[in-house]
Amino acid sequence: MVSDVLAIDHPLADGRTADAPLIAAFEGRRPAHRPVWFMRQAGRSLPEYRVARAGTAMLDACLTPALAAEITLQPVRRYGVDAAIFFSDIVVPMKVAGVDVEIAPGVGPVFAAPVRTVRDVEALPDLGEVGDRGAFDAGLDVVRQAVALTVAELDRTPLIGFAGAPFTLAAYMVDGRPSRDHLAARTLMFSDPQAWAALVAWTSRAAGLFLRAQVDAGASAVQLFDSWAGSLGVADYERHCAPGSAAAFAYVSDLPVPRVHFAAHGAHLLESIVQTGATVVGVDYRVGLDEASRRLGGSFPLQGNIDPARLAAPATVLTAHVRDVVARGESAPGHVVNLGHGVPPETDPDVLARIVEEVHGYE
Numbered sequence: 188m189v190s191d192v193l194a195i196d197h198p199l200a201d202g203r204t205a206d207a208p209l210i211a212a213f214e215g216r217r218p219a220h221r222p223v224w225f226m227r228q229a230g231r232s233l234p235e236y237r238v239a240r241a242g243t244a245m246l247d248a249c250l251t252p253a254l255a256a257e258i259t260l261q262p263v264r265r266y267g268v269d270a271a272i273f274f275s276d277i278v279v280p281m282k283v284a285g286v287d288v289e290i291a292p293g294v295g296p297v298f299a300a301p302v303r304t305v306r307d308v309e310a311l312p313d314l315g316e317v318g319d320r321g322a323f324d325a326g327l328d329v330v331r332q333a334v335a336l337t338v339a340e341l342d343r344t345p346l347i348g349f350a351g352a353p354f355t356l357a358a359y360m361v362d363g364r365p366s367r368d369h370l371a372a373r374t375l376m377f378s379d380p381q382a383w384a385a386l387v388a389w390t391s392r393a394a395g396l397f398l399r400a401q402v403d404a405g406a407s408a409v410q411l412f413d414s415w416a417g418s419l420g421v422a423d424y425e426r427h428c429a430p431g432s433a434a435a436f437a438y439v440s441d442l443p444v445p446r447v448h449f450a451a452h453g454a455h456l457l458e459s460i461v462q463t464g465a466t467v468v469g470v471d472y473r474v475g476l477d478e479a480s481r482r483l484g485g486s487f488p489l490q491g492n493i494d495p496a497r498l499a500a501p502a503t504v505l506t507a508h509v510r511d512v513v514a515r516g517e518s519a520p521g522h523v524v525n526l527g528h529g530v531p532p533e534t535d536p537d538v539l540a541r542i543v544e545e546v547h548g549y550e
Contacts (some may be wrong), residue, residue, distance in 0.1 A: 189358060189405055189471070192441055192442060193252060193402075193442060193443065193508055194403070195238075196346065197405055198338060198343075198346075198405055198407050198408050199340075200520065203342060203343050203383075203508075204343060204344070204345040204407040205331060205369030205370065206533050207222075207269065207343055207344065207345050208220055208221075208222040209222040209269045209270045209345050209407075209408060209409070209446065209523060210345055210408065211223070211521070211523035212488060212522060212523045213408060213445035213447070213488055213521060213523065214445065214488070215488050215500075215521040216521065216535075218521075220546075220547050220548075220549065221513060221516075221522065221523075221524055221546050221547070221549040222267060222269035222270070222524065222546075223269055223500060223523065223524035223525065223540060223543055223546040223547070224268040224269055224270040224271075224272065224347075224523070224525060225262070225266075225525060225526050225530050226267070226272065226412070226449070226525060226526055226528065226529040226530065227316065227442075227529030227530040228262040228268060229258050229259055229261055229262050229272065229274045229362045229541070230258075230530065230532070231276075231449050231532035232263055232530050232531070232532055232533070232534040232535075232536060232539075233262065233265065234536075235261050235265070236258055236261055238266075239254060239257055239258055239261070240254070240474050241283075241437065241478075244274065244289075245290040246278070246279065246282050246288075246289065246290055246408065247275050248274075248470065249274065249275050249279050250279070250282070250283070250329050250330075250331035250426065251329075251333075252303050252329055252333040252336055252360065253333075253336060254488035255273075255274050255275070255333040255337075255338035256274075256334075256337040256340070258274040259271050259272070259273055259274040259333075259346070260340055260341070261335060262539075263341065263344055265536060265540070266377070266540065266543045267538075267541055267543055267547075268325075268344075268543055269344065269345075269523075270344065270345050270346070270351055270408070270523075271337060271344060271345070271346045271347065271408070272346075272347045273329070273333075273334060273337070273340055273346060273347065273348055273349045274333075275349055275350075275407065276290065276296075276348065277351025277356060277359075277465065278290070278296045278351070278359065279330070279358070279397070280350070280356075280393040280394060280396070280397040281298075281356070281393060282326070282358070283323060283326035283327060283329075283330070283397075284311070284312040284322075284326070284393065285315060285322070285326075286298065286311065286312065287299035287300065288358075290495050291364075293341070294364065294365065294404045295364065295365040296359050296364065296365065296472050296510075297363065298359065298360055298363045298364065300360055300363075301312045301361055301362065301363035301371075301384055302357075302360040303361055303371070303375055303379075303382065304382050304501045305379075305380070305381055305385055307382075308382060308385040308386050308389060308476045309385075309484055311389055314389070314392045314393055314396060316392075317396065317399055317438065322435055323396065324396070324400075324422075327396070327397065327400040329369050330386070330397070330400050330401065330404070331401075331403065331404040332399050332404075334346065334348070334400075334401050334404035334405050334406060335404050335405055337405075338404070338405035338406075340527050341480075343426050345406075345407035345408060346401075346405060346406045346407060346408075347403030347406060347407070347408045347409065347410050347447070348398050348402055348406035348408070348409040348410070348444075349401070349409055349410055349412070349479060350394040350395075350397045350398045350409070350410075350412070350432070350435065351394060351412055351413075351414070352389040352394065352411040352413035352414075352416065352428075352435070352450070353387050353394050353411070353414045353416045353428075353431030353432060353434070353449070354387065354389040354390075354395075354413055354415060354416050354428040354431055354432070355413050356381070356390035356394060356420075357386045357387050357390045357391065357417065357431070358372035358387065358415045359371060359374050360390070361386070368418070369415050369418050372415075372475060373418070373419075376423070376427050379515075383427065385397050385527050387427075387428075387430070387431040387473050388431075388434070390431065391434035391435045392435075392438075392495070393434075394411065394435040395435040395436070395439070396438060396440050397435065397477065398435065398436075398438060398444075399439055400460065402439050402444055406444070406517045407444060408445040408446075408447065408467075409436075409439055409444055409446055409447065410443050410447040410448070410449060410452075410469070411432055411435060411436070411447070411448045411449070411463075412449055412464075413428075413432065413448070413449065413450040413451065413453065414451050414492075415450075415451075416428055416450070416452075416453050416456060417450055417451055417453045417456070418450025419452075419456075420455075421455060421456060421459055422460075424459050427461045427547070429459055429460070429463050432448060432460075432463035432464075433462065433463045433464050435446075436463055436464040437464065440464060443465050444469050445488075446464060446465050446466045446467065447465060447466075447467040447468075447469055447490055448463050448465035448467075448468060448469060448491070449468075449469025449470075449471075449491075450469070450471075450481075451471060451473060451528055452453055452471060452473070453472055454470070454473040454474040454479075457470070457474070457479055457482055457483060458483065460480060461483065461503075463486060465487075466487070466488070467487065467488045467489070467490055467523075468483065468487050468488075468490070469490045469491055469525070470489050470490065470491035470492040470527065470537040471491065471492060471527040471528060471529025472491070472492050472493065472494035472495070472496075472526075472528065474526070475492075475515050476489050476491060476492055476512065476515040476516045476518065476519060476522065477515040477518040479491075479492075479519075480518040480519040481505070481518070485519070485520065486520070487520070488519055488520050488521030488522065488523070489516060489519040489520065489521070489522050489523075490522075490523040490524065490525050491512070491524075491525050491527050492512060492526070492527035493508065493509060493512055493524065493525070493528065493542070494508065494524045494526075494527055495526050495527065495528050495529065495534075498531065498534050498535075498538050498539075499533075499534075499535075499538075502541070505538070505541075505542070506526075506545060508533070509524075509542055509545050509546065510545075512524060513546065522545045523547045524542075
């Protein structure tokens with residue numbers, strides 16, 4: 188039964204997406220066909236994306252509702268995938284809050300002032316809570332507008348709301364820019380646990396409120412994307428990382444939407460990821476879906492896990508790999524085909540189109 192906390196015109200509440208193949212698979216039901224979508228399907232691999240975003244900075248594109256909606260819709264039109272993933276960036280909540288962050292071309296997110304002490308955390312903008320009509324919530328209106336525009340065009344295709352996981356957000360804020368080893372973040376975690384806990388509490392609230400805004404505006408599922416959790420061992424992940432993701436998911440736990448958690452390079456963390464409140468586990472390409480399902484007791488729908496490196500392989504090699512992924516996914520209560528990370532920018536769009544056609548041939 189759909190919760191009455193969703194608006195009556197929400198796609199799950201009015202029935203548009205309630206029985207979509209993606210939602211059925213996420214809920215462990217038998218869909219009409221095996222659903223498929225691709226992380227980073229909206230982006231640099233599409234020529235129409237490059238045209239649409241020409242002359243517009245990344246964060247400006249994310250915060251321009253009509254443009255963000257258009258980019259979100261592009262891969263759905265081109266490929267006929269079973270879901271749209273909201274076009275955004277993990278640092279959008281920080282930008283909306285007023286944190287000085289930009290995305291430097293060829294570099295990634297760069298923060299003007301790294302956050303490394305409790306005093307630094309205390310100086311961060313107040314985010315409020317659900318229902319607080321403060322500056323942060325008001326700033327999220329552009330996100331709500333973009334989601335509403337997207338959902339109106341998608342009709343029966345679900346939109347997945349997106350946020351960076353709190354650990355990854357915190358790691359960026361401590362390092363101040365992308366890092367290969369996240370040494371500064373991991374050092375803070377152990378040398379000043381009070382400052383680390385305060386920062387993760389802030390990033391958890393930012394991610395959670397960002398997800399909530401997207402669901403309230405029409406998203407039918409949500410995904411936390413943890414780029415850097417794989418740098419942690421199991422014990423450190425469970426102590427210093429998983430609670431933050433759980434806190435972020437708590438902001439949408441009263442809503443009847445599937446919650447997907449994906450941790451890149453996180454094959455060793457599968458059993459720990461389910462402690463976050465995820466209802467669907469994203470699996471990277473380093474472990475077979477049958478093995479992942481066995482380790483999770485066959486209790487969780489899975490998403491994944493085509494190896495992005497095989498997208499440029501000969502057609503026979505890629506087809507055999509896709510069929511193997513589909514076959515291994517049979518062991519889970521539900522399976523949504525995806526990549527075991529994201530679409531590389533140099534990917535030939537025709538290759539993704541062929542994968543969609545192949546996967547839709549399976550029940």
